[in-house]
Amino acid sequence: MKNKTLPIEKSLPALKEALRSHVNAVLSAPPGSGKTTRVPLALLDEPWLEGRKILLLEPRRLAARASARFMARSLGEPVGETVGYRVRMETKVGPRTQVEVVTEGVLTRMLQSDPALEDVGCVIFDEFHERSLQADLGLALSLQSQGVLREDLRLLVMSATLDAEPVAELLGGASASGQAPVVVGEGQSYPVETRFLARRVEGRVEPAVVSVIREALRETEGDLLVFLPGVGEIRRVEERLREGGLEGGVVIAPLYGNLPQKEQDRAIEPSREGERKVVLSTSIAETSLTVEGVQVVIDSGLMRVPRFSPRTGMTRLETVTVSRSSADQRRGRAGRLGPGVCYRLWTEAEDRSLVPQGKPEILEADLAPLVLEMAAWGIGDPAELSWLDLPPVWACKQAQELLGQLGALDEEGKITAHGREMAELGLHPRLAHLVLKGREFGYGALACELAALLSERDILQGEQALPNVDLRLRVEALHRTGDGGRSSDAILFGHRVNMAACRRALVEAKHWKRAIGVAGEVVAHEDVEMCGLLLAFAYPDRIAQKRSTGRFLLRNGRGAALQDGQPLAKEAYLVAAELDDQGAESRMFLAAPVELSELERYVGEQIEEEEFVEWDSSVKAVKARLRKRLGALVVKDAPLQEPDPDALLEALLQGIRKEGLGLLPWSKSAKRLRARLQMMHQYEPEKWPDVSDEGLLATLEDWLAPHVYGVKNRDGLQALQLVSILEGLLSWDQRRELDELFPTHIVVPSGSRVLIDYSDPTKPVLAVRLQEMFGLQETPRIARGRVPLTLHLLSPAHRPVQVTQDLASFWSSTYFDVKKDLKGRYPKHYWPDDPLQAPPTKMIKPRL
Numbered sequence: 001m002k003n004k005t006l007p008i009e010k011s012l013p014a015l016k017e018a019l020r021s022h023v024n025a026v027l028s029a030p031p032g033s034g035k036t037t038r039v040p041l042a043l044l045d046e047p048w049l050e051g052r053k054i055l056l057l058e059p060r061r062l063a064a065r066a067s068a069r070f071m072a073r074s075l076g077e078p079v080g081e082t083v084g085y086r087v088r089m090e091t092k093v094g095p096r097t098q099v100e101v102v103t104e105g106v107l108t109r110m111l112q113s114d115p116a117l118e119d120v121g122c123v124i125f126d127e128f129h130e131r132s133l134q135a136d137l138g139l140a141l142s143l144q145s146q147g148v149l150r151e152d153l154r155l156l157v158m159s160a161t162l163d164a165e166p167v168a169e170l171l172g173g174a175s176a177s178g179q180a181p182v183v184v185g186e187g188q189s190y191p192v193e194t195r196f197l198a199r200r201v202e203g204r205v206e207p208a209v210v211s212v213i214r215e216a217l218r219e220t221e222g223d224l225l226v227f228l229p230g231v232g233e234i235r236r237v238e239e240r241l242r243e244g245g246l247e248g249g250v251v252i253a254p255l256y257g258n259l260p261q262k263e264q265d266r267a268i269e270p271s272r273e274g275e276r277k278v279v280l281s282t283s284i285a286e287t288s289l290t291v292e293g294v295q296v297v298i299d300s301g302l303m304r305v306p307r308f309s310p311r312t313g314m315t316r317l318e319t320v321t322v323s324r325s326s327a328d329q330r331r332g333r334a335g336r337l338g339p340g341v342c343y344r345l346w347t348e349a350e351d352r353s354l355v356p357q358g359k360p361e362i363l364e365a366d367l368a369p370l371v372l373e374m375a376a377w378g379i380g381d382p383a384e385l386s387w388l389d390l391p392p393v394w395a396c397k398q399a400q401e402l403l404g405q406l407g408a409l410d411e412e413g414k415i416t417a418h419g420r421e422m423a424e425l426g427l428h429p430r431l432a433h434l435v436l437k438g439r440e441f442g443y444g445a446l447a448c449e450l451a452a453l454l455s456e457r458d459i460l461q462g463e464q465a466l467p468n469v470d471l472r473l474r475v476e477a478l479h480r481t482g483d484g485g486r487s488s489d490a491i492l493f494g495h496r497v498n499m500a501a502c503r504r505a506l507v508e509a510k511h512w513k514r515a516i517g518v519a520g521e522v523v524a525h526e527d528v529e530m531c532g533l534l535l536a537f538a539y540p541d542r543i544a545q546k547r548s549t550g551r552f553l554l555r556n557g558r559g560a561a562l563q564d565g566q567p568l569a570k571e572a573y574l575v576a577a578e579l580d581d582q583g584a585e586s587r588m589f590l591a592a593p594v595e596l597s598e599l600e601r602y603v604g605e606q607i608e609e610e611e612f613v614e615w616d617s618s619v620k621a622v623k624a625r626l627r628k629r630l631g632a633l634v635v636k637d638a639p640l641q642e643p644d645p646d647a648l649l650e651a652l653l654q655g656i657r658k659e660g661l662g663l664l665p666w667s668k669s670a671k672r673l674r675a676r677l678q679m680m681h682q683y684e685p686e687k688w689p690d691v692s693d694e695g696l697l698a699t700l701e702d703w704l705a706p707h708v709y710g711v712k713n714r715d716g717l718q719a720l721q722l723v724s725i726l727e728g729l730l731s732w733d734q735r736r737e738l739d740e741l742f743p744t745h746i747v748v749p750s751g752s753r754v755l756i757d758y759s760d761p762t763k764p765v766l767a768v769r770l771q772e773m774f775g776l777q778e779t780p781r782i783a784r785g786r787v788p789l790t791l792h793l794l795s796p797a798h799r800p801v802q803v804t805q806d807l808a809s810f811w812s813s814t815y816f817d818v819k820k821d822l823k824g825r826y827p828k829h830y831w832p833d834d835p836l837q838a839p840p841t842k843m844i845k846p847r848l
Contacts, residue, residue: 006034011185012042018181019122020048023146024171029159029185031329032290032336036063036126037070040099041083041444042259043122046458048154052121055110056101059132060259061087062264063289067126068092068101083546088426088513104134109426111141112376115149115483119333122154129325131360131388137370140385141377143171160323161357170388175642183279183298189335192297196348205300205345210296212242212343213278217250220341222295223277225285227330229302229319231256231457234280239277249274255281255291258457258504283322286329290336297334297342299327301350305358308366308395308582315366316581324354360389367391368429371399372408373462376416376423405540406433425515427451435516435536442520443671445509446527452508454538454577458590459502460495467495471577471592472531476511478502479523483838532594533602535575539604542576543589543599546632551585552576555631559585568593598634606630611640613647615655620663621713622651624663649709653700663714670722676742677726677759682761683783689729703729741783749776749840756782756789769832770818772803776841779807793818796826796844 008029018025029035032574058064068085069379084093085101093100102110102130107231111117123142139157146153166180172179201208209226216224228234234254241252255267267720270292271277277293283303285291298474302500303326307318310368323332327344334340344351346577355412362370370391374382403409406429407546408419415423422432431451438447453459459475460467478623481490490497501784513519536543540561552563560576562569564698571593579586600607606627614622624643628636656663680688681695689695689703696703707725711717726737745753750772757765766789767778793802793810804810815835823831830845832838838845 006038007032007188008034008038011183012039015039015156015183016043018183019043019046019156021506022181023151023153023179024155025157026164026168026180027156027185028162028164028173028180028182029158029160029334030187030189030696031160031286032189033185033187035041035185035430036067037074040124041071041154041159042073044082044098048152052119053097054122054124055107055117055120056124057098057104057107057126057138058101058290059127059135060257060284061090061103061105062284063263064101064103066268066289066557068099068262071099071101077390089508099207104138105133105426107138108134108141109140109424109797111145111421112373113565115141115377116152117142117145120153123158124156126158128157128162128167128324129159131162131358131362133361133365133367133370134499134593136197136360136362136387136389137373140387141373143386144377160329166388169208170386179374185519189332190337190339192335192340193343194331194342194344195479196344196351197346200350202347205302206227206236206240208345209233209237209298209300210244212345213237214244216296216298217344218245218276222337222340223271223279223291223292223293224296224298224659225279225281225296225333226300226517227285227303228280228282228300229304230244230282230317231258231738233300234282236282250276251664252280252481253277253279255285255289257282257284258501260500260503266481285327285333286326289806291333293337294333295337295340297340299328299330299342299344301327301346303346303763305364306361306366307364315723317357320358321354324356326358327351327354334651334781362387362389362391365395367395367430368402371396372403372415372419372429373411374421375403376420380413394653402541404430406430406537408433414441414641425512427455427512430538431455434534435512437537438520438534441518443527443534444516445513445521446523446530448512448516449478449505449509449523450517450531450534450538452505454502454506454590457498459498460493461498464529466589468493469562469566469588469591470568471535471590472528474590475528475531477504489605516618521817530598532575532592533572535577535592536594536599539575539577540603541631542579543594543630543633544574544576545635546570546572546574552588553632555633555694557632560588562588563586572596572815573599599630599635603630604787607635611647613642613651615639615642615651615658616657617655619713620655620659622648622655624648624651641806645710648712649705652708652711653705656700656704657697661696663717664722665718665720666722672744672758673723673726675761676744677729679742679761679764680756680785681737683786688734691726691729743782746780746782746789748780749774750842751840752842763790765790765792767794767800769794769798769842771796771823772840773807774832774835774838776840777808777811777836779805786804795822796829 022402026631034128043054058067060777064085064574068079068083071083072079081096084097084100086093086106087103093530106737125135125139125568127484130399142155146155155171157266168179168182213224213226217316228237232429234256237569238252238254246601253267267279268291269291279291301322303322304319306315306316308315331342334342348431349586382396400409400413408416408422408429410416421436422429431454435447435451438444460475473493477492480492481497481499481502541556544560552560552574554560560579568591573594574591575594576588576591578590579588609627610627612627613622613624624640626638626640628633648837673743674691677688677691681690703725709722743753746766752772754768755768764787769791780789781788788805791804792800795801802810802814819831830841
């Protein structure tokens, strides 16, 4: 293969010199300059390499394979000779391989197994401006390896748009200049005409994309590269284009990461003579892939990125507007071969508001994989490593909590043996835990199939509404279509089965079965019913309990709901594998039922038992119950057979505090005694107990608790003798003093023993018939004369005719008016003219 001169060639001498004099360097060069495929080969003869290999990191498998194939062809060799690649589930390297193109996760695995990277002379981080989580982690681990174990290890960061200075400072380490050298490469691009829309796109973007594609096919030449946010949009645009008809020679070529190899190649390679290619791509074609023949770019202005929600602990894909740097890179794809055209599906006003750069993934991603890798590396605090952006503390903490639930970290945050095995698999920690626990309990093959299905886009697709969310149907579909003989999508369970996705899931499941040593296992039909349990291992926080039909409570306390008409709506327990993060209740997209008995058997150690002894206001009684909880889920609530008596007592007292002292049987005698005691407390608070509501409620443990031990409800309290209980607060001397100072009764002139009413502690009342007080000049007093009684002087019918604390004044003035009224109403009664000289009587008339 004849090599053409690429723009990066001019920068290679400076780059070689930088890596001879420094261990680290930064290469900044525009897209299309050739840095991905030219730099690794140019460094093979450098003396510092000393027979070691070069690792070239690519952010995507598709880019890794394409780059390796291009370099191998440029050397006139097959892949696996001088140039090879390693991606997940696929390796093409040989004993003579000097350049290995790997995806970023593969580098992490290599570092974990050999921290010194003994057979590696240089690690090249390509397309670092994408700032993927794995790239940031790989660079952080490589820097520490270089600083501790391999001073001679070269690290080269290559980027198209990233600000080079911060990266150079990060790589500078202890160098005298404080930063690594930066080599700036030239690009080769032709002018690109940019065309904007006159009006903003409202609603779905697909109709506008289809319209602009047809316009571009009419008005321009060359192949078209169309950027869309995801696979769904790619499919819908393709369908609309085919339904509307295409001119002869126009070929539609989708391009995204999970496409079969042949279809990826068709999208990347030059068009055949007489053809025009319309490549419908995700952001995968933004930088590291070169799509041959493109002269026109149509940019939807959208991309799909994962966003982690700390509120829910879930990651969801979110469609966002592209950044300025992404938009410019996409436009640049139209100027590789000659002058080109870029159609932007937004207005010029919208263009001015684009943000300069997208956010690094490390600031918004689920950090569980990163925290597990750090723990396997021997680090608990991210600050021990060198980062361009330090991982957020809250996200690391949330990740540590999840890894603790999965058994990957111990209580001190150190990696466990199980956690190390999880890390070695290279799966997301949730799925790694799933397959390992599945193997432990005899369902390893099924667990691998579930892991593959959960790593893939949904293989069941509803024509109109959301398909049945039951994950068991996906496993059944995988088994029924597993012969691989079908080339087109099948219809099962009333839904379309994506056969390409099925094939990918089968390949991946086979890989994981080999990885965990269950390659020979066959999934029995009845085993499929264990899907829910296996999901519970991966998603312990998403075990869901039915609240009502279609509505569930998740273990983490969040609500979740199924769309109307879903068959799983009446299940008592589900495990949700996929949810959105919208509103108060997340919507379930994938789930499977699980039996409570299975949870108790297999995850019983996570179920917490709590004895609840508490006051129930609705029945005015103490309820003692045994509750079993799985997070926010109450999985069992039954009467507690032998509750702790002290707990019963405490709950009863709390109930009395809550309901008030009205729960107690306050007889008239008890109320009078309490009132008298409160009078004493009012005059001598240090000596006498406070029997106000506040005082008694605050000291229930002291005065009431000994008398209610074993009592459980209001009915039991009614047997209490409160007079005796209150008297128990007093010494013998206090009782005698109480009777002396605040007696229960007082003897009036008639000889009657009349009750004193202490209801108002500030004004004790003596209610007595007026005739029984004849002859008494002064108002009676108690408390050694300090407290006058408030006299309620009563008619013969026991109705108050006068209220006074000045009896002498009453006799001298008011009495005569009262006498006149009473004599008219009660003529048979005795109404003397001189009450002070008249004999008192409790009869109608005094006996003479």
